[in-house]
Amino acid sequence: MNRFDEELKLALRREEPSPDFTDRVMARVAELQKREKPREKTGWLRRLAEFFQPAQMKWATAGAMAVLLVIAGFGVHHRRESERKRLAEIAEGERAKEQVMLAMRIASAKLNAAQKKVREIAVHEDRGSKIEDRR
Amino acid sequence: MASETLEDQLIERKEGGMQRADDTLSRAKDGDQTAFADLVREHQAMVFSIAHYFSRDRATSEDLAQEVFIHLYQNLAAIESPAHLKFWLRRVTGHRCIDHARKHKVKTVSVEDAPEPVATTDFRDSLMTEALRRIVATLPEKPRLVVTLRYQEDLDPTEIAKLLDMPLNTVKSHLRRSLAILREKVTRSMGEIKV
Numbered sequence: 001m002n003r004f005d006e007e008l009k010l011a012l013r014r015e016e017p018s019p020d021f022t023d024r025v026m027a028r029v030a031e032l033q034k035r036e037k038p039r040e041k042t043g044w045l046r047r048l049a050e051f052f053q054p055a056q057m058k059w060a061t062a063g064a065m066a067v068l069l070v071i072a073g074f075g076v077h078h079r080r081e082s083e084r085k086r087l088a089e090i091a092e093g094e095r096a097k098e099q100v101m102l103a104m105r106i107a108s109a110k111l112n113a114a115q116k117k118v119r120e121i122a123v124h125e126d127r128g129s130k131i132e133d134r135r
Numbered sequence: 136m137a138s139e140t141l142e143d144q145l146i147e148r149k150e151g152g153m154q155r156a157d158d159t160l161s162r163a164k165d166g167d168q169t170a171f172a173d174l175v176r177e178h179q180a181m182v183f184s185i186a187h188y189f190s191r192d193r194a195t196s197e198d199l200a201q202e203v204f205i206h207l208y209q210n211l212a213a214i215e216s217p218a219h220l221k222f223w224l225r226r227v228t229g230h231r232c233i234d235h236a237r238k239h240k241v242k243t244v245s246v247e248d249a250p251e252p253v254a255t256t257d258f259r260d261s262l263m264t265e266a267l268r269r270i271v272a273t274l275p276e277k278p279r280l281v282v283t284l285r286y287q288e289d290l291d292p293t294e295i296a297k298l299l300d301m302p303l304n305t306v307k308s309h310l311r312r313s314l315a316i317l318r319e320k321v322t323r324s325m326g327e328i329k330v
């Protein structure tokens with residue numbers, strides 16, 4: 001290295017910036033952090049979006065499908081059960097109706113028989129009195 | 136024996152310093168503000184001076200240096216080691232200086248048009264320094280940055296080529312031509328001093 005190089009090195013030696021340079025940089029860093037904090041608050045949106053990214057999406061879809069299947073199965077079971085109950089109630093009603101009809105038919109038959117008997121007795125008595133009158 | 140001990144002590148001290156620099160960098164990467172401030176303090180002279188010898192304006196250089204450190208803060212995760220940090224800072228500062236000069240269309244006076252300082256024996260040394268700085272500032276952007284990195288940062292042409300993504304021969308040619316111009320200009324202005 002010759003004298004000229006030495007002169008150049010001396011001329012272009014490092015110099016310090018203003019004494020408050022570091023503080024000013026750190027103040028800007030603090031400002032930057034302040035601005036970044038509200039962004040962190042909305043981080044849940046980012047996490048939600050990330051959740052629906054392919055790898056996680058597979059699990060989410062599988063979970064949702066499982067839940068839907070359980071709900072659908074429960075719905076079908078509930079519907080069948082209530083249909084079965086309704087049919088059972090109708091059948092019960094029909095049976096009760098049949099029994100009432102039967103009871104009424106029996107009662108009617110019995111009434112008819114009694115009425116017939118009463119009529120026969122009345123005819124019989126009427127004939128007896130006519131024979132008595134003739135005598 | 137004594138020299139060996141002194142050498143060992145120097146090696147130990149150097150290794151200790153590297154360890155500390157490593158620790159500071161990892162703490163800064165973990166979000167430690169004090170550690171980041173230490174990094175700024177450690178490298179501010181380097182960053183500021185590159186910008187200063189490039190722009191020749193203190194306020195502009197401080198703004199540029201601040202931008203470089205803010206950019207560093209935002210990219211700390213990408214810094215692998217203290218050596219990489221130095222390389223990164225020099226590279227980013229160099230690119231920022233060139234970008235800034237292009238955006239603000241800084242006038243680079245041709246070397247022939249640069250004002251020549253008048254030398255008197257009493258102020259010869261300080262004038263020599265001032266003259267060299269002034270003439271360096273008149274060099275075109277890339278040669279100016281190459282000269283600054285060569286003489287301020289003591290980098291060899293290979294390192295400069297790597298830093299500025301420039302072919303080695305271009306760096307060498309920038310250096311050769313810039314030195315010839317500087318020599319001629321300084322000799323003309325300070326005729327009696329052997330340079």
